Amino acid sequence: MSPVSTANSGAIYHALKGCGIRLLSALPETWLVHLIRMAEDDPEMTLVRLAKEEEGVGISAGAHLAGVKSAMLMQNHGLLASINGIVSCAQLYHLPLLMLVSYRGEFGERDPWQTEGGGVTEDLLRALRIPFSYLDRPDHVTSRIAKAQTLAHSANKPVALLLCRDLMWEDA
Amino acid sequence: MKRLDALEAVYPHLEQRIVVTIMGAVAAELQSLGHRPNFFYLQHAMGLASSMGLGIALSKPDRQVVVFDGDGSVLMNLGGLTTLARYRPRNLVHVVFDNESLLSVGGFPTATATGSDLAGIAAAAGVPRTVTVTTLEAFRSAFDDALAAGDLTTIVAKVEAVGPSGYVTDLSLLENRFQFQRYLRS
Numbered sequence: 001m002s003p004v005s006t007a008n009s010g011a012i013y014h015a016l017k018g019c020g021i022r023l024l025s026a027l028p029e030t031w032l033v034h035l036i037r038m039a040e041d042d043p044e045m046t047l048v049r050l051a052k053e054e055e056g057v058g059i060s061a062g063a064h065l066a067g068v069k070s071a072m073l074m075q076n077h078g079l080l081a082s083i084n085g086i087v088s089c090a091q092l093y094h095l096p097l098l099m100l101v102s103y104r105g106e107f108g109e110r111d112p113w114q115t116e117g118g119g120v121t122e123d124l125l126r127a128l129r130i131p132f133s134y135l136d137r138p139d140h141v142t143s144r145i146a147k148a149q150t151l152a153h154s155a156n157k158p159v160a161l162l163l164c165r166d167l168m169w170e171d172a
Numbered sequence: 173m174k175r176l177d178a179l180e181a182v183y184p185h186l187e188q189r190i191v192v193t194i195m196g197a198v199a200a201e202l203q204s205l206g207h208r209p210n211f212f213y214l215q216h217a218m219g220l221a222s223s224m225g226l227g228i229a230l231s232k233p234d235r236q237v238v239v240f241d242g243d244g245s246v247l248m249n250l251g252g253l254t255t256l257a258r259y260r261p262r263n264l265v266h267v268v269f270d271n272e273s274l275l276s277v278g279g280f281p282t283a284t285a286t287g288s289d290l291a292g293i294a295a296a297a298g299v300p301r302t303v304t305v306t307t308l309e310a311f312r313s314a315f316d317d318a319l320a321a322g323d324l325t326t327i328v329a330k331v332e333a334v335g336p337s338g339y340v341t342d343l344s345l346l347e348n349r350f351q352f353q354r355y356l357r358s
Binding site for chain 1: 192212214215216217218219220221222223224225226227228229230231232249251252254255258259345346349352353356357
């Protein structure tokens with residue numbers, strides 16, 4: 001059985017639904033498997049599987065302008081791959097963008113290939129002036145997701161939540 | 173075929189449809205024909221106009237969406253063609269003006285100048301209807317067919333590498349963005 005936490009993935013998913021999110025764009029990554037399956041099984045959710053994460057910025061932009069609330073699910077390396085879209089679409093046009101980013105390469109990471117991206121993630125978010133917070137305990141999942149979405153919409157800008165190992169991985 | 177003439181030929185069809193364009197000559201030329209609140213010009217983020225069109229088409233399934241793309245932009249997001257095909261929004265018409273160059277930054281040739289076939293790539297990605305046109309009459313006809321077909325269509329229109337003398341217009345990016353949002357939600 002995958003050590004990715006089903007219960008905490010469920011809490012994240014329900015929080016997203018509770019915020020009115022009806023479209024999720026995603027590129028699969030290990031920590032996101034349950035979230036993606038939940039979206040896939042939910043007839044109320046439109047799941048858009050991407051070839052590359054940056055597409056999700058454009059898809060969320062279109063959805064927002066058309067009045068549909070959306071979010072992106074991706075790994076921090078997907079954030080790296082989305083930078084121009086974030087700057088030249090979401091920020092340039094003052095568009096809200098809720099990004100849930102699995103924070104690979106942090107303490108406890110076993111995969112050597114993830115470690116470089118982990119080291120640049122927070123500095124990158126600061127350089128891009130993207131407000132961010134952490135999802136690392138189940139008890140604040142619901143409120144932080146709701147608050148992140150509130151800020152994204154009031155400020156009309158991208159906001160990131162870093163999905164941390166302590167929340168997502170059961171043998172952390 | 174000149175892109176401006178192609179835009180003018182289908183302009184009457186755009187009045188009641190949702191339109192997303194890329195930056196540069198396409199945006200400036202469509203505005204020169206007459207801006208409308210249902211037109212959005214993505215003035216940067218090359219490659220994402222088709223992704224925005226997909227987001228709108230999925231969110232507004234009862235409305236037809238037209239995306240005016242370009243060869244340089246499509247080449248930056250070829251994977252997006254596979255995503256378009258995967259979700260196959262039947263209410264989306266994807267026009268790619270292919271002038272085989274990056275006109276606004278000096279006219280350097282793109283890969284379509286040496287034979288890369290964007291309609292072939294779209295078809296191989298799974299877009300159900302694709303066509304390449306080289307004349308104004310063929311473009312007008314392909315566009316009419318796409319609207320009538322009610323299925324995802326990519327039309328690659330080969331156009332001359334000529335454009336307007338400038339690209340900045342008096343419509344600010346944010347004015348366009350909020351006007352377009354208000355239109356889509358009303």
